[in-house]
Every structure is written in C-alpha cells, then in structure tokens.
Amino acid sequence: MDEQRERREGRPAAGGPPWWRQGPPWWRLREESSRRLPWLTTLLLTFFAQVGTRFAAHNQPDRETPDGLARALLLAATLPLLLRHRHPVAVAYTTAAVTVVYLGAGYPYGPVLLAVAVSCFAAVVAGHRYAAWGAVALWWAGQVLVTQVLYRWLPPGGDSAPSWSEELVIALWVVATVAVSELARTRREQWAKERAEREQAARRRADEERLRMARELHDILAHSISVINVQAGVGLALLDSDPEQARTALTTIKAASKEALGEVRHVLDTLRPPTARDPAPRAPAPGLDRLPELVEQARGAGLTVTVTTEGEPAPLPPGADLAAFRIVQEALTNVVRHSGSRQARVRVRHAAGQVTLRVDDDGPATGADAGGSGNGLAGMRERAAALGGTIEAGPRADGGFRVTAVLPTGPASAPAPQEDQ
Incomplete structure (x- = not known):
C-alpha cells in the first residue's frame, strides 16, 4: 500500500x-x-x-x-x-x-x-x-x-x-x-x-489542496454573491412600490448568505484535524442530488431552470458527484451574471462509465465575456481534468452559450450515445 x-x-x-x-x-x-x-x-x-x-x-x-x-x-x-x-x-x-x-x-x-x-x-x-x-x-x-x-x-x-x-x-x-x-x-x-x-x-500536494480550496470557495461565493446581488437590486427597485416583493428578495438574500456561510465553514473545516468532539465534517459534500436547490436558488435570482435527466441515475463517486454539482452551479452562475436570457436548460445524461452535463442559455451576452470572466471556466476545466474528464464551453451557432462536461464515473461497458446538436 x-x-x-x-x-x-x-x-x-x-x-x-x-x-x-x-x-x-x-x-x-x-x-x-x-x-x-x-x-x-x-x-x-x-x-x-x-x-x-x-x-x-x-x-x-x-x-x-x-x-x-x-x-x-x-x-x-x-x-x-x-x-x-x-x-x-x-x-x-x-x-x-x-x-x-x-x-x-x-x-x-x-x-x-x-x-x-x-x-x-x-x-x-x-x-x-x-x-x-x-x-x-x-x-x-x-x-x-x-x-x-x-x-x-x-x-x-x-x-x-x-x-x-x-x-x-x-x-x-x-x-x-x-x-x-x-x-x-x-x-x-x-x-x-x-x-x-x-x-x-508534499509541496505539490499542498499546492493542489490550496487550489482545490480556492476553487471551492470561488464556486460557493460566486454563486451566492450573484444571487445576493440580483436580489439586492430587486429589493432596492421595489422597496417603495412593492414592499412585500422587496421583503421576499431580502428573505432570499438571507437564505443565500446563510447557505454560503455554511458551505464556506464546511470547506474551512477540512483544514482542521478531526477531534473527539468533532470527528467528521458537519455535512457531506454536495452532489447532483442537490440540483433542486440550485434550481430554487436560480429562481430566486430571476432565472428559470429546466432540468432533464436521461439514462438510469446511479450513485456517483464522491469526487465526480461534487465536480458535477460545482460545474452546474458555476454554469448557472455565469448565466445569471453574464447572459441576458432568464431561462436555462440543464441536461444530465447517465451512461456506462460517465455522466454528461450540458447547460444552455439563449443569450445574448450582457458583458464583454460571454459565459463568464474566465476564472470560473478555468475552474470547471480543472475539476474535469482532475477526474480525467473534459469541458467544452462556448457560444452556440444560434446564439446563447453552452457548457458541456463529460466526467468519467467508472470503467465504460458500453459506448455513450451521440450528443445531439
């Protein structure tokens, strides 16, 4: 060993x-x-x-x-x-x-x-x-x-x-x-x-661990702050004309910030050695089973998300499950921040030995960088590469933006179906 x-x-x-x-x-x-x-x-x-x-x-x-x-x-x-x-x-x-x-x-x-x-x-x-x-x-x-x-x-x-x-x-x-x-x-x-x-x-492992934590914190904070930013704008705009809707926006901000703090604490807890009083992390790492929470958070930011699942869902290895969740989270965060579209589509395809994730929006881009500032896309690529997977991200021919991730989950026993355009 x-x-x-x-x-x-x-x-x-x-x-x-x-x-x-x-x-x-x-x-x-x-x-x-x-x-x-x-x-x-x-x-x-x-x-x-x-x-x-x-x-x-x-x-x-x-x-x-x-x-x-x-x-x-x-x-x-x-x-x-x-x-x-x-x-x-x-x-x-x-x-x-x-x-x-x-x-x-x-x-x-x-x-x-x-x-x-x-x-x-x-x-x-x-x-x-x-x-x-x-x-x-x-x-x-x-x-x-x-x-x-x-x-x-x-x-x-x-x-x-x-x-x-x-x-x-x-x-x-x-x-x-x-x-x-x-x-x-x-x-x-x-x-x-x-x-x-x-x-x-040892130095390489320490650098990889710092990079992993930086990537986790970026994904957590970027998503949560994007939701908070959108809801804060809504609350300010409706503070006088629709106080009830402004209250809803503030409630969403409170929930998003609380969840972000909890996830940041979970990431930082990995730095501390386990003790007899706290031998294990407080919560498991997020995975695709928490996609409904992402959809709800995106709805709070004014984005309607449709999720489609293909194939027979199977439990994913912890690393692949976390990477899949963070990739979808970062892709939706980029839609909220950089796309003029208020709709996004997430497709999860389970196949033998791999899972394919595709996130689409209809655009147009609202900033100079369609799809993100670059740090988030780099983080997604690093996550996929660490598992031996791939990431493709770029504008679609008919407008909008697409992120496609293929993550291996085990030895493939059958070829995956071809991606439709």
Whole structure:
C-alpha cells in the first residue's frame, strides 16, 4: 500500500526496510547537525586507538613497543578526525601521512588503521571521492615503501620484509574500505534525492489542496454573491412600490448568505484535524442530488431552470458527484451574471462509465465575456481534468452559450450515445 501511494505521488518505491529507503535516524541526525564537531565519536576512536594498540603490541612482539612517541602519533592520527566533516580532504591526507610515519617507526599494526578508514569514509561520503582515493593510495604506497624497501634502515632492527601475501591482505583491506565508503556515498545520495522528491511531492500536494480550496470557495461565493446581488437590486427597485416583493428578495438574500456561510465553514473545516468532539465534517459534500436547490436558488435570482435527466441515475463517486454539482452551479452562475436570457436548460445524461452535463442559455451576452470572466471556466476545466474528464464551453451557432462536461464515473461497458446538436 505504501509503495502504491509513493507511485501515485511521484515518489520512488524502493525496496527494503524504511531505514534503508530513507536513511537511519542517526544518519539524518548527523546531516542535520553537520556543523557541529563530532566530539563523541572522535573521543571514542582516540580512546580505542590508545587502548587497542597496547593489546595489539602483545600479538606483534617483533614490532616496537608503543612509547610516548607512539602515543603522540596515535593522537596526531585520531584527533584530526574531529574536523572530518568540515575539512574531509585535509583530514584524509593528514591521517594517511601520520599513519605511514607511525608504521615507519616500527610500531605495531592495529587500531591506527581505523583512523585511515574513518577519514576515507568521511571524504568519500562528502563527495571528495578522488581525493579520498588518493589519500588511501598514498597510505598504501607509503607502507609498501616502508615494509618492502626502507625496512633495513628503520626500526625494529633485524626484521625482514613481509611476504606479498600479507601485502595482498592489506590491499584487500584498502579495497574493502573504499568499497564500503562508495556504498555509503551512493546510499546517501539516494536518500537525499528521495527526501527532496518527498518534499517536492508534499509541496505539490499542498499546492493542489490550496487550489482545490480556492476553487471551492470561488464556486460557493460566486454563486451566492450573484444571487445576493440580483436580489439586492430587486429589493432596492421595489422597496417603495412593492414592499412585500422587496421583503421576499431580502428573505432570499438571507437564505443565500446563510447557505454560503455554511458551505464556506464546511470547506474551512477540512483544514482542521478531526477531534473527539468533532470527528467528521458537519455535512457531506454536495452532489447532483442537490440540483433542486440550485434550481430554487436560480429562481430566486430571476432565472428559470429546466432540468432533464436521461439514462438510469446511479450513485456517483464522491469526487465526480461534487465536480458535477460545482460545474452546474458555476454554469448557472455565469448565466445569471453574464447572459441576458432568464431561462436555462440543464441536461444530465447517465451512461456506462460517465455522466454528461450540458447547460444552455439563449443569450445574448450582457458583458464583454460571454459565459463568464474566465476564472470560473478555468475552474470547471480543472475539476474535469482532475477526474480525467473534459469541458467544452462556448457560444452556440444560434446564439446563447453552452457548457458541456463529460466526467468519467467508472470503467465504460458500453459506448455513450451521440450528443445531439
């Protein structure tokens, strides 16, 4: 289910546990605090190098016993790791050079090599791959020079060059260090990319939600304010000559404004998370079952609306039902505001897998923009497009204006009848 959601939202659905797809918590914490110095890990590595070298010396009696110089070189190799996130290249080369000097002084192999691995890891993960490779190659070449060429003149005295099989083991250790570092770098880049995609998807969902709410508020307010505007004009015109009709207009204004406030509150309630006292929206989203209310509101604005239904009505998906209601509402609002006709015809055709809505008026247009200012038509197109439907709106050849919307409601099992002209 999570992978399907990720695909719908444009996010990659990678396999593995969540920490492998998004990065372990300690890694994200390290990224968030990258400006801080890694005191804890550096102190632990320093302590481990000092203590571990003492035990390593017991298993390497042919090497020099660690003394004060050895302790100083171990500190010089591990303490620079404190700056490995800020200056990874310099730390990698410093650690490699100090470690070569440590081995050249004849001190035992052991935890000191961990400092080279950590500095290489930090440099590769930070993006300085070639610099890290160069530091590791410098270290390996240095220790080969010490153990195979300069060992005659360097302590401990009387030792011999190690076999090339031992050098091969060290080379394999170097390759393993670089490989692990490269794997970590690759995963870090993938985590960063996926995190950026998730953030982009979240921003896109937020933008879509804001657009949806803006569209809802536009449709609600445009329709209600159009009714209020018409009725206010009627009330003012008849205030002296026909007070009873003016009272009716004011009553219509009150009802329209009350309904608009209720719908606006319903839309804004979606912004608030549900609570125990109010776990669900107060009312369901409107649908085609509320067409009679639209007809009544239009009649209050002086518009006579005739509704015709064709086909067998079937319950529509909530998204399609709301879009159909808002499209008809916006089309009737545009008739009230922009058409000289006081009559409109709404036809709802149910077919297999789709519903077709057609709203006609006989015009003529009373403004420069026949059928609307453009925002309402754009909103209708966006609603239809979000469901995979289409909107056609424009003047008819015989005058007037027509809006035709086709909204899919499910898999079509039979072709829809042809639209008559």
